[in-house]
Every structure is written in C-alpha cells, then in structure tokens.
Amino acid sequence: MSDTAGKAFDLKLFGRLLSYTRPYKWTFVMVAVAAIAIAVFGVLSPIVLEKAIDESILPKDYDGLVFYTLLMIAFLMGEVVCQFLFIYYANWLGQTVIRDIRVKLFRLMLSFRMRYFDKSAVGKLTTRAVNDIETIASIFSEGLFMIVSDLLKMIVFAGVMLYKSWELALICFAILPFLLYATRLFQRAMKSAFEEVRNQVANLNTFVQERISGMKIVQLFTREDEEYRAFKKINEAHKKAWIKTVWYNSIFFPIAEMSGSVALGLIVWYGGLHAVSDEFAANGDITLGVITAFIQLSQMLFRPLRMIADKFNTLQMGMVAANRVFGILDTKSHIDDSGDQELKQTNGSIRFEEVHFGYNEDEEIIKGISFEVKPGETIALVGATGAGKSTIINLLSRFYDINSGRILIDGVSIKDYTLASLRGHIAVVLQDVFLFADTIFNNITLGDETITEQIVIAAAKEIGVHDFIASLPDGYHYNVKERGSMLSSGQRQLIAFLRAYVSKPSILVLDEATSSVDSYSEEMIQNATDKITKGRTSIVIAHRLATIKRAHQILVMDAGQIVEQGTHSELLKKEQGFYKNLYEVQFMKEEAI
Numbered sequence: 252m253s254d255t256a257g258k259a260f261d262l263k264l265f266g267r268l269l270s271y272t273r274p275y276k277w278t279f280v281m282v283a284v285a286a287i288a289i290a291v292f293g294v295l296s297p298i299v300l301e302k303a304i305d306e307s308i309l310p311k312d313y314d315g316l317v318f319y320t321l322l323m324i325a326f327l328m329g330e331v332v333c334q335f336l337f338i339y340y341a342n343w344l345g346q347t348v349i350r351d352i353r354v355k356l357f358r359l360m361l362s363f364r365m366r367y368f369d370k371s372a373v374g375k376l377t378t379r380a381v382n383d384i385e386t387i388a389s390i391f392s393e394g395l396f397m398i399v400s401d402l403l404k405m406i407v408f409a410g411v412m413l414y415k416s417w418e419l420a421l422i423c424f425a426i427l428p429f430l431l432y433a434t435r436l437f438q439r440a441m442k443s444a445f446e447e448v449r450n451q452v453a454n455l456n457t458f459v460q461e462r463i464s465g466m467k468i469v470q471l472f473t474r475e476d477e478e479y480r481a482f483k484k485i486n487e488a489h490k491k492a493w494i495k496t497v498w499y500n501s502i503f504f505p506i507a508e509m510s511g512s513v514a515l516g517l518i519v520w521y522g523g524l525h526a527v528s529d530e531f532a533a534n535g536d537i538t539l540g541v542i543t544a545f546i547q548l549s550q551m552l553f554r555p556l557r558m559i560a561d562k563f564n565t566l567q568m569g570m571v572a573a574n575r576v577f578g579i580l581d582t583k584s585h586i587d588d589s590g591d592q593e594l595k596q597t598n599g600s601i602r603f604e605e606v607h608f609g610y611n612e613d614e615e616i617i618k619g620i621s622f623e624v625k626p627g628e629t630i631a632l633v634g635a636t637g638a639g640k641s642t643i644i645n646l647l648s649r650f651y652d653i654n655s656g657r658i659l660i661d662g663v664s665i666k667d668y669t670l671a672s673l674r675g676h677i678a679v680v681l682q683d684v685f686l687f688a689d690t691i692f693n694n695i696t697l698g699d700e701t702i703t704e705q706i707v708i709a710a711a712k713e714i715g716v717h718d719f720i721a722s723l724p725d726g727y728h729y730n731v732k733e734r735g736s737m738l739s740s741g742q743r744q745l746i747a748f749l750r751a752y753v754s755k756p757s758i759l760v761l762d763e764a765t766s767s768v769d770s771y772s773e774e775m776i777q778n779a780t781d782k783i784t785k786g787r788t789s790i791v792i793a794h795r796l797a798t799i800k801r802a803h804q805i806l807v808m809d810a811g812q813i814v815e816q817g818t819h820s821e822l823l824k825k826e827q828g829f830y831k832n833l834y835e836v837q838f839m840k841e842e843a844i
Contacts, residue, residue, distance in 0.1 A: 261570060268390065268573050271348045278344050282396050285337035290403035292330035294411050297547040299323045301415075305540035337396065345391030349384050356380055356580060365650040366610070367584040377460065378453045379579055383572035390569035397562045401555035408552045412545065416537055419518055419545045423552060426514045430507060430553070437503040438563050444496045445568045449575065451489040458485050496564070511553035518545050586649060586670060594672040597661050597757045598626040599788030601647070606656035608646060616642050618811040619656070622804075629784050629801065631793035633833060634808035640792045642811075644760045647790070648677055660758070678756035682792075684743040691720060692727040695750045702753055710753045714779040716745045741776065748779040759789040805830065 272279050299319050307315035357380065412420035462469060462478055469478055522542035601624040608617040617639050624630050632640040645651050646658060649665060658665050665673055686694045696702040704727060711717035719742065723729040731737045731746075738746070751759065761780065780798060784791070793799045800819045807815035807822065807830045814829050815822055822830035 261574070264570060264574055264577070267577065268348075268387070268570075271351055272344060272391075274351075275344055275347060278340055282337060282340045282344060283399070285333045285340070286396055286400035287403055288333040289330060289337060289400055290407045292326050292333060293404055293551060294407045294548075295326045296323055296330075297544040297551070298411065299326065300547065301538075301540035301544035303540070304543055305538050309539065337400065338392075341396045342388075342392040345388035348391060349388045352387065352576065353380065353384050356384070356576060359580060359582075362585050362588075363582070364584050364586050364652075365645065367582065369610070375453045375457050376579075378456045379576055382452060382456070383449070383575050386572035387569050387576065389565050390573070393562060393565045395566060398559050398566060401559045401562070404555045405552055408548050412548050412552070415541055415544065416522075419522055419537065419541070422517045422521060423514050423545075423549050426510050426553075430510045433503060433506055434559070434563075437499060438567070440499050441496060441564050442567050442571070444492070444499060445564070445571045447492045448496060448568075449571050451485075451492040455485055455489050458482060500564075507553070511550065514549050514553065515546060518542065518549055587652065587666065588670040590665075590667045590669050590673075592663060592667050592669070592672075594660065594668045594676050597676050599757045600624065600626050600659075600661055601758065601788060601790070602657075602659045602662075603643075604657040604659070606646065606658060607654045608642065608651065609654060610651070615654075616811050617646070617653075620811075620813055621656075622806055622813060622816065624788055624790065624804070626788055627786055628803040629789040629791060630804040630806055631791050631799045631802035632806050632808060633793055633799065633830065638808040639811040640808055641762065644679060644681075644762070644790065644792070647758075647760060648674060648679060676757040677760060678751035678754050678758070679760045680744070680747045680751050680762065682744075682762040684740075684747040686731050686738070686743055686746060688730070688733040690725075690728045690730055691723070691746060694731065694746060695727075695753060697750070699754075707749070707753055711749055714748060714752055714782040715775060716749055716779060719745065719775070744776055745779060748776065748783060752779075752783045757788065759784055759787045760791075761789060762792040807833070 299322050303316060303319035303323075306312065307319055360376070360380070409420070409424070412423060458481070462482070469475060519542070522537050522545060525537040603620050603622050606617055606620045607615060609615040620639075620643070622630070632643065634640055642651075646653055647665070649670060652666075660668070660673070660676075692704060692707060695707050707727065708717060711720055720727055720729075729737070731743075751761075761784070777795065777797065780791075791798055791802065793802065793805075799805060803818070805815075805817060805819060805822060806813050807828075809829060815825065822828060823834060825831055
C-alpha cells in the first residue's frame with residue numbers, strides 16, 4: 252500500500268492524472284461549462300415554481316401560469332441538453348485519457364528488463380493494465396466532473412436560499428456540519444476499504460490466471476480439491492473486502508437520508524408557522540411559494556452532498572487504481588539502451604571476457620567465463636541442469652546485463668550497440684517455444700511486413716517443414732490458439748526454427764531440446780538445425796550427440812564455470828574428465844542406437 256493510502260485525497264496524484272487531459276483542454280472546458288450550466292438551470296426551476304405559486308396560482312392568473320409553465324419547460328430542456336453534453340464528453344474524455352495511459356504503460360512494459368517480469372505476477376500486471384486503468388476512467392465519467400457539478404449546485408442553491416429567506420436557509424445549514432463530518436469519516440473509511448478491494452482483485456486474478464495456465468499440472472497431480480479450497484479462501488477474502496465497502500455505505504446513506512428528512516421537516520414546520528400565523532404572515536417574507544421552493548432547494552442541497560459521497564467513492568477507487576498504475580509507470584527497470592552504434596553488418600565473431608553475472612546480487616550464476624566464437628563457427632554448451640548454459644543465451648541477447656566483464660560482437664561491446672540493432676542480428680530458438688493465439692504465418696513473421704508468404708513458404712521448403720504446415724487445416728493460416736495449444740511440442744519447435752530462419756540472423760542461439768518430441772519430429776528438427784546453423788555463428792545448448800560432434804568447440808559447464816573446452820575427440824581423451832563422464836552416462840546409448 253502506498254504511503255498516501257491514509258489520506259482521503261492525494262492532490263499530487265490527482266494533479267498528475269489531470270496532466271493527461273492537457274491535449275484535450277477544449278473538451279475539458281466544454282465539460283466544465285456544461286457543469287456550470289447544469290447548476291444554473293437546476294436552481295431556476297424552484298425559483299420559477301415559487302413565482303408561479305405566489306404570482307399566478309394563488310391570484311388565479313391563468314396567463315401568468317402559462318408563461319411560467321413554458322418558462323419552466325424551456326429551463327428543463329436547457330438542463331437536458333447540458334446533461335447530454337456533460338455526460339457524453341466527460342465519458343469521452345475519460346476513455347481517451349485511459350487509452351493514452353494504457354498505451355504508455357504497455358510501451359513501458361515492452362522495455363522492462365526480464366528481471367522485472369521474473370519477480371512480477373502476470374495476473375497482477377494484467378490487473379494493472381486492464382482493470383485498474385478502466386477504473387481510472389470513472390474518475391472523469393462518474394467522479395471528478397460529477398463532484399464539481401454537485402458542488403456548484405450546492406453553492407448556487409445555498410446562495411439562492413440565503414437570498415430568499417435567511418431563516419429557512421439557516422435551518423438547512425444547521426444540519427450540514429453534522430452531515431459534512433459524517434461524510435469526511437465515510438471518505439476516509441472507504442479509501443482504506445478500496446485499497447483492500449484492489450489488493451484482493453489482483454490476488455484473485457493472479458490465482459485464476461496461474462491455475463488456468465497450469466491446469467494440466469493441477470489435473471495430472473490430482474490437485475483439484477486443494478486448488479478448489481485455496482480458491483474458495485481467496486474468493487472469500489475478496490468478498491469480505493467488498494462487504495466492508497457495503498457496510499460503510501449502509502451506515503452512511505441512511506444517516507444522510509435522515510438528515511435531509513429532518514431538514515425538510517423543520518422547513519415545513521417553521522415556514523408553515525409563518526404562513527398560517529397572522530403575526531408572522533404580516534412580514535410577508537415567507538410565502539407559500541417560498542416554502543415550496545425551499546422544499547425543493549433543500550432536497551437539491553442535500554442530494555448532491557449524498558451523491559458527492561457516493562461519487563467520492565468512485566473517485567477514490569479511481570485514485571487507488573491510478574496510484575497502482577503510476578507505480579508501474581515510475582518503475583526504473585529498463586534495459587540501458589544508451590548505445591549509439593548500429594549493428595548493420597556483422598561477421599558474427601563473439602567473445603566473452605571474464606563475465607560475471609547473478610540473477611540476485613548475492614548469488615552469482617556465471618563466475619568469470621571467457622571464450623571466443625569465430626565467424627561461422629558452432630559451439631555446443633553441455634553440462635548439468637543449472638550449470639549456467641541458458642544464462643549465457645540471456646546475456647548475449649541482453650535480456651539481462653552482466654555484473655562485470657565484457658561481451659563483444661565484432662570486437663565491440665554489446666552495450667555500445669543499440670538494443671534493436673543488436674537483437675535484429677540474433678535469432679533465438681528456446682526449448683519452451685511461445686506462440687501467440689494467431690495464425691502460423693503471423694507467428695513466423697511477427698508482423699514484419701517485409702516477410703511475404705512466398706518468402707515463408709520458400710524458407711519452410713528449405714528447412715523441410717513445408718509439408719507438415721501444408722497438411723494442417725488452412726496451412727500457413729491455421730490458428731494455433733493460445734500458446735500454440737493446437738500443435739505438439741515438436742511442431743511448435745519447428746515453427747520456432749522457421750521463425751528464426753526467415754529473420755536471416757547473423758548469429759543463432761539454439762536450445763535444441765527434444766526430450767518431449769516423437770522420433771519423426773526429432774528427425775525434422777535435426778534437419779532444420781543442420782540447415783539454419785550452416786554458415787552462421789551458432790551457440791547451441793546441445794542435447795544430441797550428432798550436434799555435439801559437429802560443433803567446432805564444446806564448452807563443458809559446471810556451477811557457472813567452463814571446466815573443459817575442446818572438440819569431441821579432444822575431450823574424450825581426458826581421463827576422468829567432465830565431458831567423458833557425461834558422454835559415458837548420457838550419450839553412449841544414443842551412439843549405440
């Protein structure tokens with residue numbers, strides 16, 4: 252919870268939010284003018300009613316009554332037009348502002364370090380980008396302008412009441428301090444309650460998103476009952492958070508209604524006493540028309556106050572949401588993209604010099620690694636799980652920045668290149684292939700309009716995956732659904748190979764794991780690997796003996812260090828060596844087969 256959570260209203264945060272309306276200042280002005288006009292038109296109806304009673308109905312002046320009736324209709328029509336302009340453009344402004352904020356937020360997320368996403372729950376980020384930003388729109392459509400409009404109405408109504416009868420006005424005003432105090436307490440309580448509501452919404456979204464994504468694991472390990480009980484617990488906490496807001500509402504609004512009724516009763520009693528008493532009636536300042544107007548005006552005075560409290564709830568929910576969204580916008584977790592060199596052409600030479608890195612500051616994963624890959628060479632990374640092989644892939648693409656040392660491409664530090672040009676020359680095929688809920692063609696091109704369908708088909712034929720894609724319904728326009736669920740793991744990896752191949756990279760980084768694919772897909776992947784690595788500088792996390800044998804160098808990793816380096820035949824000659832032991836345990840059976 253932010254340090255401003257205890258405040259009923261954060262003016263600094265509110266001012267920051269209003270800054271997003273500057274490009275639409277004329278719309279903002281129009282809404283403000285409409286709000287003023289609504290207040291003016293609202294007070295004119297009771298005044299006209301007073302005149303109609305005192306000057307036309309009681310004296311039985313038919314022509315005067317018609318005039319005041321038409322005048323009242325004209326004022327009501329003017330109020331309707333202003334209400335339309337106010338509601339439409341207040342909502343338009345709110346939706347336009349949140350569109351701009353959402354675009355800015357998503358743009359910022361695209362530049363975050365991988366470290367940020369490692370530590371942030373997807374469900375919470377989704378809540379911020381969708382639910383919370385949508386809640387911000389209500390600040391303009393139901394909160395800010397509605398409150399301003401209601402405040403203007405109260406000021407105008409109070410002024411007219413004092414002008415018409417200061418005695419009746421003071422009766423109404425005597426109730427206001429009590430109601431204002433109750434409103435203040437209500438606002439503070441609701442601010443805290445809404446903070447809890449937003450927390451519980453984020454927790455619920457995170458839980459549901461994770462369980463839906465991992466439903467296969469839940470069912471495979473028969474965790475349905477446990478997850479059901481956990482969901483009921485989180486859902487109950489979500490309900491309790493909302494019930495707290497309902498509790499505060501159920502206390503405040505009856506009190507506000509009762510206050511208005513007390514004021515109305517006092518107006519009828521005191522005004523009626525003046526109207527029927529000869530002593531008071533001689534003064535003539537409180538007529539039947541004035542009493543009728545005050546009955547209307549008192550309700551108009553108290554109703555906006557009750558509505559302000561309700562709209563303030565909406566405003567505070569929007570402010571809580573804005574505080575959370577701005578928390579992400581203020582996050583300093585960007586990859587340093589201060590390099591000024593464009594990597595236009597590269598021969599593909601790579602050099603690691605005493606590279607140290609840890610995902611956490613107190614836990615080093617890569618411990619002073621140094622190696623060199625010459626242009627067109629393929630190096631194979633082998634070693635146990637957790638040895639640091641995948642980390643090297645992440646560092647080369649600058650998903651993470653190293654703690655010390657240097658990584659160079661063509662003799663230039665990768666930090667000196669612009670991020671876009673660096674990654675534009677590196678293609679990565681990971682073991683866990685991610686596909687969007689879109690067509691195969693769009694998953695291959697990723698929206699690059701320079702890559703035509705003819706180019707994709709030609710590339711698919713070159714690496715031997717065209718027949719597999721053509722056999723699918725709609726071929727290259729087959730929708731693979733979320734995360735490529737309509738394809739097998741081997742098919743998804745083949746799509747990833749094709750995606751890398753059509754980008755024509757100078758450097759290829761490949762995790763060629765095939766532990767979960769069938770023999771036919773594995774053969775196709777092997778052929779694709781041979782094709783796309785030919786003539787390219789390649790770093791391969793090797794899982795097949797065939798790939799390891801063909802590598803120009805093999806880097807054997809253990810506990811974040813390179814413990815052995817050489818060719819397949821060279822490493823096998825080392826007695827009691829890491830690679831020889833790995834070969835005897837893992838690869839001899841494969842070679843025999």
